[in-house]
Amino acid sequence: MTAKIHSLGGYIHEYQKSIANPEAFWAEVAEDFYWHKRCDKVLEWDFEGPSIKWFSGGKLNITENIFERNLYTIGNQPALIWEPNNPDEQSRTLTYSELYLEVNRFANSLKNLGVLKGDRVAIYMPMIPELTIAMLACARIGAIHSVVFAGFSAASLADRIIDAEAKIVLTADGGFRGEKITPLKNIVDEALQSCPGVETVIVYERTKSNIKMVEGRDIWWHKAIEGQSDECVAEEMDAEDNLFILYTSGSTGKPKGIVHTTAGYMVYSAYTFHNVFQYNAGDIYFCTADIGWITGHSYIVYGPLLNGAQTLMFEGIPTWPDAGRFWDIVDKYKVNQFYTAPTAIRSLLAMGMEHITNKDLSSLKVLGTVGEPINEEAWHWYHDHIGRNRCPIVDTWWQTETGGVMISPLPGIIPTKPSFATLPLPGIQPVIVNEVGKELTGNSVKGNLCMKFPWPGMARTIWGDHDRFRQTYFSTFRNMYFTGDGAQRDEDGYYRILGRVDDVINVSGHRLGTAEIENAINAHPLVNESAVVGYPHSIKGQGIYAFVVCGELSTGGEEGIRKSIKMAVTSMIGPFARPDLIQLVPGLPKTRSGKIMRRILRKVAEGDATNLGDITTLLDEDVVVKIIDGALVEV
Numbered sequence: 310m311t312a313k314i315h316s317l318g319g320y321i322h323e324y325q326k327s328i329a330n331p332e333a334f335w336a337e338v339a340e341d342f343y344w345h346k347r348c349d350k351v352l353e354w355d356f357e358g359p360s361i362k363w364f365s366g367g368k369l370n371i372t373e374n375i376f377e378r379n380l381y382t383i384g385n386q387p388a389l390i391w392e393p394n395n396p397d398e399q400s401r402t403l404t405y406s407e408l409y410l411e412v413n414r415f416a417n418s419l420k421n422l423g424v425l426k427g428d429r430v431a432i433y434m435p436m437i438p439e440l441t442i443a444m445l446a447c448a449r450i451g452a453i454h455s456v457v458f459a460g461f462s463a464a465s466l467a468d469r470i471i472d473a474e475a476k477i478v479l480t481a482d483g484g485f486r487g488e489k490i491t492p493l494k495n496i497v498d499e500a501l502q503s504c505p506g507v508e509t510v511i512v513y514e515r516t517k518s519n520i521k522m523v524e525g526r527d528i529w530w531h532k533a534i535e536g537q538s539d540e541c542v543a544e545e546m547d548a549e550d551n552l553f554i555l556y557t558s559g560s561t562g563k564p565k566g567i568v569h570t571t572a573g574y575m576v577y578s579a580y581t582f583h584n585v586f587q588y589n590a591g592d593i594y595f596c597t598a599d600i601g602w603i604t605g606h607s608y609i610v611y612g613p614l615l616n617g618a619q620t621l622m623f624e625g626i627p628t629w630p631d632a633g634r635f636w637d638i639v640d641k642y643k644v645n646q647f648y649t650a651p652t653a654i655r656s657l658l659a660m661g662m663e664h665i666t667n668k669d670l671s672s673l674k675v676l677g678t679v680g681e682p683i684n685e686e687a688w689h690w691y692h693d694h695i696g697r698n699r700c701p702i703v704d705t706w707w708q709t710e711t712g713g714v715m716i717s718p719l720p721g722i723i724p725t726k727p728s729f730a731t732l733p734l735p736g737i738q739p740v741i742v743n744e745v746g747k748e749l750t751g752n753s754v755k756g757n758l759c760m761k762f763p764w765p766g767m768a769r770t771i772w773g774d775h776d777r778f779r780q781t782y783f784s785t786f787r788n789m790y791f792t793g794d795g796a797q798r799d800e801d802g803y804y805r806i807l808g809r810v811d812d813v814i815n816v817s818g819h820r821l822g823t824a825e826i827e828n829a830i831n832a833h834p835l836v837n838e839s840a841v842v843g844y845p846h847s848i849k850g851q852g853i854y855a856f857v858v859c860g861e862l863s864t865g866g867e868e869g870i871r872k873s874i875k876m877a878v879t880s881m882i883g884p885f886a887r888p889d890l891i892q893l894v895p896g897l898p899k900t901r902s903g904k905i906m907r908r909i910l911r912k913v914a915e916g917d918a919t920n921l922g923d924i925t926t927l928l929d930e931d932v933v934v935k936i937i938d939g940a941l942v943e944v
């Protein structure tokens with residue numbers, strides 16, 4: 310286990326230490342890990358390049374830090390507890406020793422199929438233990454995993470496989486989600502029609518769906534592991550060798566392959582897990598995220614397992630068989646730390662109290678939220694009805710790019726305030742800057758949230774496009790990492806995240822680029838152009854509002870075209886990116902130079918068209934009048 314902070318005084322002391330001498334601070338945290346060779350240099354950095362290296366010269370394997378480092382003491386304790394979609398199906402528990410053997414066995418299977426250190430392995434799997442086994446097996450042999458959330462469409466999966474040049478894809482026949490089955494293997498088959506580089510597909514049998522196995526390419530998981538040894542020597546990795554790629558959306562259309570490296574990510578995910586959740590030996594920790602997103606990577610898999618924790622993985626959805634499912638799980642396993650997204654809280658809040666009142670939630674000690682700002686109503690409901698006024702809420706702010714939590718209360722240590730992420734963790738140096746990059750010092754300020762110093766868990770590059778990495782994060786404000794979020798620092802020095810300041814929207818905790826959705830809409834044969842903006846949505850946080858210009862209408866009329874646009878987005882990205890509202894408009898508001906004035910569209914979508922601000926650069930005011938006239942509101 311990494312060092313743990315126990316008191317407010319302890320936090321202040323550690324924080325000050327971490328700022329006064331970051332290298333000494335992180336070197337000390339890194340002491341707790343198992344290294345083949347210690348590093349020569351703790352940190353080398355330059356935000357211009359940018360080039361960031363932590364623990365240079367260090368040699369290690371992250372899976373040895375999960376297993377070999379801990380097996381003597383906790384080998385027989387549960388590592389992974391798995392709750393299936395269907396509550397009547399048998400749950401599964403893998404102890405550290407059992408998980409270790411499975412990881413080794415699958416690592417040998419991958420090797421046997423020709424996977425080498427540095428190769429990219431695409432993983433498109435449901436929330437089953439084999440997904441965790443697959444990731445750790447990659448890490449064991451130094452292959453780079455690229456997990457693609459199993460809700461993405463074939464086209465999105467193909468884009469990610471092609472961008473990462475993955476040679477192998479790991480999947481399952483299907484995935485259970487509530488009453489539905491996602492046909493994962495069929496989606497992979499469709500994706501692979503445009504991925505000639507993929508030579509092998511390993512298929513785990515989960516749903517017993519009727520699928521087609523392609524001769525010479527596809528192999529069943531149980532066949533792949535047959536006869537493989539459960540001993541696999543861990544590949545010795547360089548501290549800065551790539552551990553994984555995870556795609557996320559940005560303000561342009563193409564998703565970005567965020568790259569995390571071995572040692573820094575390990576140290577940071579482990580340190581933050583231990584402190585943010587105040588995990589104690591024997592606790593049961595449950596994070597409801599999907600492993601297809603960074604939350605699952607850092608706080609279902611790596612962070613907990615590096616701490617020898619018991620991590621619970623849930624295959625299903627919060628509303629099946631009924632809206633009490635999370636609380637049934639908390640009750641069944643006596644969960645101590647529970648981590649979810651505001652959107653889940655809001656949707657369960659709307660379902661009423663009857664799903665909660667008869668559940669034993671007394672085991673809970675810490676509640677967490679992540680992914681989007683939490684509104685006060687949801688915060689209080691979570692605090693009063695789930696935590697029953699006993700459990701501190703950690704509102705954790707971070708990003709795919711940061712690798713781990715950056716700003717968050719430490720439960721029971723830093724006093725909370727609804728809708729505030731509160732204070733930076735040790736080692737984190739946030740700053741708020743104005744439009745021209747001037748740092749706003751002191752309290753009671755508002756602006757763009759940046760980081761002025763590196764931390765071990767930060768992304769190192771965008772796969773295959775280092776210049777885009779520089780441009781996106783390090784060029785807006787000189788010598789700073791720009792988060793893309795707006796934030797306020799209040800009179801107590803507490804941080805509150807105000808949401809994205811770029812063209813990224815956050816729908817039910819899913820991060821989506823408006824350009825990405827526009828690309829999908831524009832691919833529709835009847836669409837000339839479109840503009841997508843977010844608007845406040847009571848459950849999802851933000852909803853998707855699309856303004857669409859069509860050349861002509863097909864036989865289905867307006868309704869028909871709305872339907873087919875939704876279908877187009879589902880098939881190009883996934884169902885979670887489907888617009889909530891589609892307004893057909895005669896044109897888009899543009900400046901004389903042809904730039905879409907999104908500010909106006911945002912106002913219309915928010916239902917606040919009375920104050921459009923400065924519209925002197927607008928080319929055609931008539932278009933705006935028509936847009937306002939036809940504006941849609943959610944029913």
Ligand code: WT7
Nearest residue numbers: 604679680681682704705706707708709806820
């Ligand atoms: C964006 C990152 C990091 C895990 C899940 C999302 C928003 C994240 C909070 C929070 C307000 C938050 C930000 C951020 N966000 N956590 N506690 N309060 N906003 O990861 O998909 O990379 O999205 O999510 O806007 O930039 P992601």
